[in-house]
Amino acid sequence: MTKNDGWSRTRTKYIAQNGYQILLDKDQLTQKLKTPTYSAFLTQKPTEEEYLELINDFWWDTTYVAKGLWRDELYFAKFMLDSVSRFHYLQKMVEWYIGVQYDWKVNPNKHGRWFKRYLDEETWIELESTFVGSNIEDNWTALFGMADLFTKLSAKVGQSLGYTYPSKVEEKIREYLLQVRRLDRC
Structure with a gap:
């Protein structure tokens, strides 16, 4: 040097x-x-725009999971649930949630490696329950479990940062997801 x-x-x-x-x-x-x-490598606080964009993207992409499950397109549904919804949206929200819990002074490591270390037991169990196999019904349960966890974490992150959680988006998308799940298969 x-x-x-x-x-x-x-x-x-x-x-x-x-x-x-x-x-x-x-x-x-x-x-x-x-x-x-x-x-x-500490988790950075999101701006309000980043926070709202992540929530919006998560909810809109859950519609693809629902359509894939209803159509019995397991491969696509699993991609959207496990890859997109989990690793693009839920993972980021978990990181922000951990940031809030630890005053933005910890590193949860790459790809959720240390999530179990930093999450309380109840939240870890909720996260763990979103991992399922190939059964369509199990994936519906995982989708709604992931949605519940995402909402819980998003609300806490938003409250901590003074951001308003966009509950109208969630309400409308949840209603849609439930409608798709109840549709008769032709």
């Missing part, structure tokens, strides 16, 4: 945010490094 260019300053800042431990420094080259903050 003898260069004093922009890259060196940026790299030094990143190293401090990411964290480090000096094992050996015979030439005292690390003395100018900033004290590590370990903040590079």
Whole structure:
């Protein structure tokens, strides 16, 4: 780090945010490094726009799960439930919920790796129950369980940040999901 260019300053800042431990420094080259903050991977507070967009996207994409389940298109329904709804929307909301619980000072790690570590037992069990196999009825139950959990976490995150939860969107989509579930199959 003898260069004093922009890259060196940026790299030094990143190293401090990411964290480090000096094992050996015979030439005292690390003395100018900033004290590590370990903040590079902390969950960031969402803006109100990000919060509302995530909620809206989650609810609208649940309609695809319902249609896939009703049509007996298991592969598509599982993709929308497990990949899109779970890993794009629910995962982010769980991260924000953990951020709220721990004053935005923890890292839940990649892809929910440490969710169990940071969630209370009841919430973990609710999350765990959204994982199901190939049975269509089990997937309907998982969809509504995921929706309930998403609502619970979203409301708490929103309340903590002073954002209003868009309950009208949820009400209308839930009504639609229930209608699709009750439809007779031709």
